[in-house]
Structures are given as structure tokens and as C-alpha cells.
Amino acid sequence: MKNLSRLLNPKSIAFIGGHECAVAIHRTRELGFAGTIHAVHPKREELSGVPTLRSVDDLPEAVDAAFVAVKREPTIEVVQALARKGCGGAVIYAAGFAETGNTDLQAQLLAAADGMPLMGPNCYGFVNTLSRAALWPDETGLEPVPRGVALITQSGNIACNFTMMMRGLPVAAVYSIGNQVDVGMHDMVETLSTDPRISAIGLHVEGLPDIPAFARAALLARQRKMPIVVLKTGRSEQGAKVAMSHTSSLAGADRLYDALFERYGIARMTSVSAFAETLKFLHNGGPIAGSRLVSLSCSGGEAALVADMALEKKISFPPFDPATKPRVAATLNEYVAIDNPLDYHTFIWGQPEKLTATFTEVLKGGFDVGMVILDTPTHPKMKPDSWATTARAMAAAARATGARAAVVATLSEGMPLPLAAELSAAGVAPMMGLDDALTAFEAAAAIGRNWARAEPPPPMQPSVPLGRHERVLSEHESKTLLKQHGLAIPDGIVCKPEDATATADRLGYPVTLKVSSAAIAHKTEAGGVVLNLCTPDEVAEAARRLGRLSADLLVERMVTGAVAELIIGLTWDPQFGPALTVGAGGVLTELLRDSVSLLLPASPGEIERALHSLRVWRLVDGFRGKSGDAKAVIRAVQAVASFAAANPGMIEELDVNPLLVLKDGAIAVDALIKMRIP
DSSP states (O other), X not given: OOOOHHHHSOSEEEEEESHHHHXXXXXXXXXXXXXXXXXXXXXXXXXXXXXXXXXXXXXXXOOSEEEEESOHHHHHHHHHHHXXXXXXXXXEOOOOSGGGTOHHHHXXXXXXXXXXXXXXXXXXXXXXXXXXXXXXXXXXXXXXXXXXXXXXXXXXXXXXXXXXXXXXXXXEEEXXXXXXXXXXXXXXXXXXXXXXXXXXXXXXXXXXXXXXXXXXXXXXXXXXTOXXXXXXXXXXXXXXXXXXXXXXXXXXXXXXXXXXXXXXXXXXXXXXXXXXXXXXXXXXXXXXXXXXXXXXXXXXXXHHHHHHHTTTTTOBOOOOOTTHHXXXXXXXXXXXXXXXXXXXXXXXXXXXXXXXXXXXXXXXXXXXXXXXXXXXXXXXXXXXXXHHHHHHHHHHHHHHHOOOEEEEESSGGGSOHXXXXXXXXXXXXXXXXXXXXXXXXXXXXXXXXXXXXXXXXXXXXXXXXXXXXXXXXXXXXXXXXXXXXTXXXXXXXXXXXXXXXXXXXHHOSSEEEEEOOTTOSOTTTTTOEEEEEOSHHHHHHHHHHHTTTOSOEEEEEOOOOOSEEEEEEEEEETTTEEEEEEEEOGGGHHHHOOEEEEESSOOHHHHHHHXXXXXXXXXXXXXXXXXXXXXXXXXXXXXXXXXXHHSTTOEEEEEEEEEEEOSSOEEEOOEEEEEEEO
């Protein structure tokens, strides 16, 4: 692990440059930094009241950290001088390196550091309130906290936005790491996950240059029980292009990032507000074991609203158990229906003892999270006192039961910051925005389930470059190779058109007749497949027609009785290497778009979870009296994965489509492999 302790928690800092350094010195002093501050500028007499030295060579000590804010060309000379002086690490503010195509200059920068950690270039640096250091050239609203979340981003402006948040989220530190010439996202995760003052880590990712290194860091964080939430851009083609031009980052195949995050229990968000709220919930107690929620509100409208909003999420509002229901009912009057979500009406509004009694009995019900929906007025004309009474009753109930609790405002402006701080201090999450809160609960449950898995995540392998020479295999060649790794295929023989009838007689009817040519990848669209041929005459007629398309035909025993059609695919990604896709197959694959991707190697548990996540899997599990052989499907997926492992750097594309799932067995009736030979 890269040693970043001096850089991130400095006791001495050198600021090298002009205006940006003056601002950074001021910010550091505002935080109450107790260490030594040095300023370096060749002409100015002082920076923000600190007398300047003329060069890095004049520094009287080997500083722990340096903020370098000079033009890009002299940056290299400054970095060399800092490395000679034994500096613990430097933040490089200047832009104009690899993000503009100037990779040679960026390589020179890394060489100049000679092993000294570099953050950047093209970055804002960081504000670490735990060490009260701000190597940061702009405004910041962060205040020192004893414990909080750490936020890491490649974007200086998004980092700046993070420092402005007013959501009741304790932020311990914000890091802008830019081009990641040396200190990467994985280094930050490895380092911060060891710090007990960090409650959760939030990542804004444009691209990860070293996927295996990030995977190792994510595994360490998982082992250390450090929750991670990620906001990954590049889902759209436009976003990927911007990421590339912004920080020289390949966005990578977005679905493979999903697979990476799922493997290591990293919760992915698609909005900044959900990102912040999820981190807030994790700060106030960490992940949760499950997704069984209970909701309380004094409004039937809110109860109905939260129930509807949960439909598209992996959360539930189960009914009260037989022991809990009468205890809750005993705290309310006969007009209240005891359901979940619970509308407890306004009969007990403003009565702290009765509110606490009801909330306490509800929280004893064994739910993973208890939430009270409450928008507290922040408008200057309104008094929030009676609303605050409800929030404090929830805090008292949480304290009495030890249950996980949250107060959720449907709108972000319905949570006054003083009340948010009070609730957080009591261990109750003050959530802003109902949809974001539900997303946070869903994410916390997903992390909890991931951490509870007995099997460890498989290790990520470095991507092996593809061979140079392309070779497309015929269907029969493809299936024969895959059969060697355990994939079940129909009995079949390649023959000339004039021999098709005799071949069908040998195999037995009914049969399927197909063109056998590597040049025809999509046989159905080309009219190159005839199914369910039951007589010699039917075979002879089909052979005459298909013989016009191909000199060779494939005759196979017809497979019948399928309860579902699946696809198993392999693709190669320059960042991730080979990746596996499973989904709904057949001619409607593109239309249904029901698929999930897996990184290779994949564990049996990952394969099973991926299959169970498919909508089409209901047909395999059992639908209208029919079910399929799930174990056979898993064996088929493992066979394709085994083939990939045996041929590193040689598979550009592979499709098994369809894999017919039978009551007993799963048979690949079509396959295509595009190889890359060294």
C-alpha cells in the first residue's frame, strides 16, 4: 500500500505558487492548522501573511506535504526539488497534462517525483478537517468534525460543490485527485479505509485506470467494514466522451462497472442527492442486514406515497407480526388501522409521551429500519416546535429500543439543519428527500447482504491483450470447442447438401437443418435455418434451398420442450478483459434487454445471483406449471466461463444463443465464437 500518511495528515506544509497558494494558506489557517506553514515564491515577499522563501531548496525541513500551484512546465522542476528534500507528497494544481493529450509531460512529472506521492495533476487538492489542512485554492464550507465521511473525486468543481453541502452530513474530508498520475482512487480507498475517524467513503468516478488495483482496494475496504458509495459518470456516450477529455479517463463499459461495484458491495448512485443521503444514512450506523422497513406518519397521504415509491425498489413494508400489532394498537385509539406503512393520525400530535410510546412499540417490531415521515417547517413565519417534538420522540424511541431509525423529510427543505445535527448526535439519520431516503435504505441493505456472504469475491485478473489475427468459427466448430468444457449441445453432423437426408436418417427425426459457414453469423436473418423437419422429403427440400447459401450444412437433432431461452455471451473489454453476459435469449434478445454482466472469473454464487436477477428466470423457477433445470443452466454458464479461462486473450466475442432450458437439462442449440489468434 502506498504510504500517504504524511501527505494526507501533514504536520508541515509548503505552499509553492502565487494567488492560489495565498488562498490555500488562508483556508488552512481558518481550519486551525497547528503545524508549520512555509510559503515559496520567487518574487513576492509574503503569501497570506507568511513570509516567502525564494525556492524549494530554501525550505528548512523536509515538509510532509506541498501544494504546487505554478505553470505546468516549471511544475516538473519544483517536484524534483521537493523529492530531493524528502517531501512526503505533493498536490499538483496545474492542468495541461494527459487530459489534453500531453502524456509525455505527465510521464516526465511522474519521473521527477522519484517515488514521492503525487496527487493530480489537474486537481484542486484536498480539505482534511481531521488534520485541519486545506491544500485547496478555493472557497470551502467545511468545518472540523471528529468523525465523518470522506469524499474523493477526479473533478475539482464537483469537489468544490461537495464542500458546500448543507444536508446534515458530517464531511471529514474532500479530495480532488485529477488525472491520477500517481495517487489513484484505489490508493485513497486503501488508506482511508484504515482510518476509524472515517465513517464511509464516497467516490465520484469518471474512470479507473487500474481495475485490478481498485478491486484489491475495494476488497480491503469490504474486509475492514468500510462502506463505499459511488457516483459513476460515463453511462451515456456523451458522458464517456467528456470523462475522457476531462481527466484522460476511459469510462469503460458501464455495465462492467456495475458488475465490479456489485462484487465488492459498493452502492452505486445516479444522482448527487441520493449519493449524499446514502452516505448520511451509512454514517449514522452503517449498513443494514435487510430491507424490511416500517414507516410512520400522521397522514394517510404520506403513507400511500411511501408505499407507492417503494414499488420500484428492493425494499418492502411487511405487516406487523401478531405480537407487535396489538402492542402498537394499545398506544393509539380505535380509529387507527394498524398497517405498515402506519398512519397514526394526529390524535397524539404534540404529545411527546404518547408519540414516544407508539414509536417505541413500532421499533420493537424487528424491522431493519424504522422511519417517521416528517417535514419540519424552515420558513421564518412558521414555528417548528411541535414538529420537533415528533422528531425527538423518534430519537427517544430509538434510544430505548436500540433500533435503527430515521426521520425523513419528503422535501430537503423540510429538515432544519439544527434539528438534523441533533438527530444525528442521537444516532437517528436525518434524511432529506423521501425518494433519496428510500434509495439510501435500499443501498444500505445491499451492502449489508454483500458483507454477509460467506464466499469471498474472486480475485480480479489483469486484462490480457487480444491477439492480432481474427478467426470466426462456424457454429459446429464453436459448439464442439465448448462441449469440451462441459456445455451440452445437440447431436449433429456437418455434411454436404446432397448427404443431408442420409445424415438425418442416422441422427433420427425430427431434425434441424442449418447452413454451416463462418461467413454467415446470423443464420436466422439470412434464412439459413429450418426447424422441425420430420421426414426425408422435408429434409431434402430444405437442403436444396440452403445449399444455395452454403456448401456445407449442419444437421442436428431437434431439441423440443424448452421452458425458456437464454443467452450466454462473452465480450472483451480493454479495461476489464473478458466479461460474461447472461440474459433472455432467442430472437427477442435485443428487444427484451433482460441481461446482466459478470466479471471473470465469476464465483458460483455470483452466477446464481445474476441468473436470479433476470425477469426471464421466473420461467425457469416455475411458471404456469412448468419449470426448468436451474442447475443445468448454472453448469452451462460455468462451461462458457471455463472456456474463457482456458483461452486468455483469444476470445473477442462469443454468443450461445439460444440456450434452451428444459425440464431436465440445458442445451446450446446455436453458438458463435470470434477468436483472436496471436
